[in-house]
Amino acid sequence: MASTAATLKDVAHAAGVAVSTASRALAGNPVVSQETSDRVRQCAEQLNYRPNAQARALRSSRSNIIGVTIPSLVNPYFAEMAAVIQEEANRAGISTIISSTSEDAERLIDSLHILSDQRVDGIIAVPYNGTEDSLAALDATGMPLVLVDRELPGNKHLSVASDSSAGLSSAVAHLLEKGNRRIGYLSGPMTTSTGVTRLEEFTAACHHFQLPEQPIYQGGYHREDGYRGTEWLLSQNVDAIIAGDSMMTVGALEACHKKGIAIGHDVALIGFDDQPIMRLQACPITVIDQQVATMGRLAFSLLHNLITDEGGSGKSPPSSIRTPTTLIIRASSDFDRSSTTDKEVRP
């Protein structure tokens, strides 16, 4: 705690390279060989080198622009998140440029390079597992960075993510209470913290309520995944479906509409995120609500603190935030399964 902080010079000396090379290596500049890069980073880690405050203080001037990368423009959850961040930034006199990564880790890395080249004052990013090195390299340049919606293994960055455990556990409890026994789950991709965590939480809830193994469809955050997964889960004779994000929920809606499956009668459906399309249904959809507007506001607030607190003010540093989730019960799941199980013997 009381030891003198390591400088970039210390790191360069330990790695046996010039200070400029060490700087380039930590910034992820491709002109430095992989081998040298690895050695510099190892030394930086051993010396517990924390470049941020210094590097930030070196930034000559602010552009009053921040960058935001979201995984999809057509996902209404992320569209609302970006819109809220933009409104908050605008209120603070800051403009926003947005980059969409199409749920592709390579494109996120590309976007981060572009945004940092553009002299933005800071970046809010929705990350993928596997982009840890790129984000660490960005951090090493002193670029203020806040992750939102998803976290990365190790949680080395400031982040705002929702805690879906309460929402998912309430969803499973509610479905059981209504007499559903076979609950299918549309899982998000294992390349995202939300995909991994929500699947674990769904499985844990099933264990908790002593349910036998439930059918799980390994999907992704696209409508098509929700559509195909719903077809498959229906073929597995599920009573209820929980969709692990908003895009798969829309896909589930599409599949049921197309096949003439009556949501709220033939099958119970619980989705994610309280978007207009969930409410504006003949049978409105029960959702696990993540309070996306709150998440967007908090992410901007954390980033703004990082940007304005150049060089360290002695204020206590901001810390990562988990926002709560709640289950909003609507007609799509709020019916008694025992009264509809005999539907097939009716005329």
Next chain:
Amino acid sequence: MASTAATLKDVAHAAGVAVSTASRALAGNPVVSQETSDRVRQCAEQLNYRPNAQARALRSSRSNIIGVTIPSLVNPYFAEMAAVIQEEANRAGISTIISSTSEDAERLIDSLHILSDQRVDGIIAVPYNGTEDSLAALDATGMPLVLVDRELPGNKHLSVASDSSAGLSSAVAHLLEKGNRRIGYLSGPMTTSTGVTRLEEFTAACHHFQLPEQPIYQGGYHREDGYRGTEWLLSQNVDAIIAGDSMMTVGALEACHKKGIAIGHDVALIGFDDQPIMRLQACPITVIDQQVATMGRLAFSLLHNLITDEGGSGKSPPSSIRTPTTLIIRASSDFDRSSTTDKEVRP
């Protein structure tokens, strides 16, 4: 035609200022006084100064980034347009940064400044009436520019816009054929070419079919406008509502859901743009489809031609495009009004 093209030097000489001042004035740089700026632009116009090809040739290197400004992130029509442009750009090895202007002309001007400062290779913009000067100034810097969705008075820029006349005329004809007589219209804002043109086209179609004056709600491109406008039109005892864009259509859906008005029975509804929320309804919504994906692809293609055709290749210059609209008839309007007009005397 055969006369020698005026150079920036000629313009500066005519205006009695330095070449650098003339350049700044044409670029809309605020350091130049309004008076000087006006004089330089007047001289440029008199000399028929066409800076684009020269200025483009002067651009030292490409960034392989284009800028896209859209009016709203949460409007699914513009989200899809931006997503298509991004996919097309990506296929051409070009990255995209997106800026949302929240249906605010001042923010568009701000965004244009930011994007051109960011050294993008070109810009696709959805304009507002009143931003003509800013877009002309951008053009004067040689920045490749394509307008999409909306045009500006005078049509001085390359643009891709839909021709809504066929769609609106078919919509009115279809509603009349089904026995509707009182057709309410939710109009977009008069600060956009789409708002102005569609209102004119709706009125022209009503004249053509010799309908008496129809109730018109002067709205905007927000859900709230569609909601309030629908409440008002229903109070005017309309048989049918045509909503002038996708966001107002969603607002109309919300108002009808909330008030328990049965779309496709109590009232006929025709909206704009074939988004999932229009299809995934108990009573699917008839829409005037603008083929947004085609518009996005064409806009990128025009911009890409401008960017890659530096200095002029002798190829025939690209020209503005109007894409057709079609009416997709669904249950929300496809019912006979005469069989439901006596609904109020039923028990």
